[in-house]
Amino acid sequence: MAIEQPEMTLKAIGFVKNQVTQPMPGGWKEIVSEIEIDHRLTEALDGLEGFSHVLVLFWMHRASGKPALKVHPKGKSELPLVGLFATRSPRRPNPLGETPVRLLARRGNILKVKGLDAINGTPVIDIKPYIPRDDAVAGAGVPPWVAQCGKDRRLEAIYRRLLKAYGPQHWWPAESPFEVMVGAILTQSAAWGNVEKAIVGLKEAGALTPEALRRQPLDELARLIRPCGYYNAKALKLKALAQWLGDFCGDDIDRLSAVDTETLRRELLSVHGVGEETADSILLYAVGKPVFVVDAYTRRIVSRLGLAPEGVSYAACQALFKDYLPQDSGLFNEYHALLVSLAKDVCRPRPRCSGCCLADKCPSRLSD
Ligand code: SF4
Numbered sequence: 001m002a003i004e005q006p007e008m009t010l011k012a013i014g015f016v017k018n019q020v021t022q023p024m025p026g027g028w029k030e031i032v033s034e035i036e037i038d039h040r041l042t043e044a045l046d047g048l049e050g051f052s053h054v055l056v057l058f059w060m061h062r063a064s065g066k067p068a069l070k071v072h073p074k075g076k077s078e079l080p081l082v083g084l085f086a087t088r089s090p091r092r093p094n095p096l097g098e099t100p101v102r103l104l105a106r107r108g109n110i111l112k113v114k115g116l117d118a119i120n121g122t123p124v125i126d127i128k129p130y131i132p133r134d135d136a137v138a139g140a141g142v143p144p145w146v147a148q149c150g151k152d153r154r155l156e157a158i159y160r161r162l163l164k165a166y167g168p169q170h171w172w173p174a175e176s177p178f179e180v181m182v183g184a185i186l187t188q189s190a191a192w193g194n195v196e197k198a199i200v201g202l203k204e205a206g207a208l209t210p211e212a213l214r215r216q217p218l219d220e221l222a223r224l225i226r227p228c229g230y231y232n233a234k235a236l237k238l239k240a241l242a243q244w245l246g247d248f249c250g251d252d253i254d255r256l257s258a259v260d261t262e263t264l265r266r267e268l269l270s271v272h273g274v275g276e277e278t279a280d281s282i283l284l285y286a287v288g289k290p291v292f293v294v295d296a297y298t299r300r301i302v303s304r305l306g307l308a309p310e311g312v313s314y315a316a317c318q319a320l321f322k323d324y325l326p327q328d329s330g331l332f333n334e335y336h337a338l339l340v341s342l343a344k345d346v347c348r349p350r351p352r353c354s355g356c357c358l359a360d361k362c363p364s365r366l367s368d
Contacts, residue, residue, distance in 0.1 A: 012123035013038055014109075016058065020119045032104065035111040035124055042109040045127075049106045053130035053309070056116055058097045059123045063090035079145045086143075097122075100130045102306075102363070114363075136308070138315040142323055154307065155324045158358060159331070162338035165357035166345075169337035172285035174199075177253045179208060180286035181245075184278045185237050190228040197227035210251045213242035237273025244271045253286065261289045276314050284336070290329040292321035293336045297343035304347065304364040 014037035035056065037045060048054065073079045073087045084092055101113040111127070118124075174180045179199065186195045201224040202208045207216050216224075222235040248267060249255040256264060261283065268279035276294070283289040294317045303310045308317055325331060346352040353365040 014124040016118045016122040018120050032114050033116045037109040039109045051129040054103050055128040057126040058118050060090045060095035060097050063095040067091050067093050132309040138313040161357045166341045171337040177286040181282050184281040186228045194228045198225040210242040210245045240272035256287045288329050290327040292318050292332045294318050298339050301347050306363040
């Protein structure tokens with residue numbers, strides 16, 4: 001059955017103005033452009049300035065070459081040949097581009113934006129607000145070649161900088177995998193110094209084994225871990241964890257490494273008091289699974305660095321590291337620890353950007 005082709009007419013609502021006259025393979029993130037919208041549509045822009053980012057749809061009028069059904073992503077022959085619609089190649093039947101960009105300012109019918117990958121004179125088809133809740137998809141999957149195509153090597157570059165600035169962090173500071181698990185619960189809403197005091201108390205009482213924790217009376221356990229706060233609630237959580245370990249692996253933590261990561265994560269999340277961050281800390285630091293731990297520090301830093309929108313979900317933030325870094329537990333271990341160091345040192349709620357090793361890569365840096 002022949003599909004009836006509807007007639008479609010697109011009209012530019014405006015044009016891009018910038019210094020870029022030729023298509024380029026990368027380096028668009030820092031490009032500042034103006035989009036001059038047809039003055040008859042000026043009123044339609046009212047309210048857009050309330051958004052930090054907008055989606056720009058544009059017509060890649062200089063895209064050349066016949067559309068091919070299969071292409072190598074980014075034109076790189078080392079990447080697999082895949083269907084055109086599985087890529088962002090500009091050589092497509094309708095050369096439409098769509099890019100989320102930072103909205104720097106609106107002046108009447110002029111939008112000043114940063115990060116638009118369109119050359120001077122590009123016709124703009126539409127503008128929409130970027131709404132993280134609707135536009136950022138948590139846990140979106142991509143084929144492995146996406147990580148290889150070099151679009152985003154920033155995470156690797158940031159890691160190298162952090163390692164040079166702070167050196168190896170030797171995490172997790174514990175004498176056994178079980179101590180890591182206990183520490184992962186105790187550190188919830190607590191400073192690490194207080195967690196250490198609670199762990200010393202447990203050690204001195206001979207209560208730092210799953211079996212001993214199960215035997216310990218609840219009120220006595222709460223007294224032992226008092227320095228780390230929320231001690232009644234945390235005592236219950238420790239007992240639940242110890243019970244789960246006995247039931248699931250007979251207290252033999254070594255056996256956990258043979259369980260596939262997704263299953264083990266689900267199991268841990270079913271334990272009372274174990275949320276995503278605690279489960280992932282246990283998976284990475286106690287069991288050695290290549291899982292990236294996301295905490296409030298990580299989210300603050302990735303959004304300030306422009307790697308993810310503010311308020312990014314746990315899953316989306318974790319996917320960023322999963323997609324663009326080798327799946328290596330040693331790397332994930334060190335990276336997370338380094339981010340914590342950066343957050344405590346300079347990337348605080350009120351950042352001290354002048355002393356930051358990432359300042360020249362950070363769109364949110366504050367000048368002195
Ligand atoms: S430059 Fe400032 S905002 Fe950016 S990562 Fe460094 S401390 Fe944080």
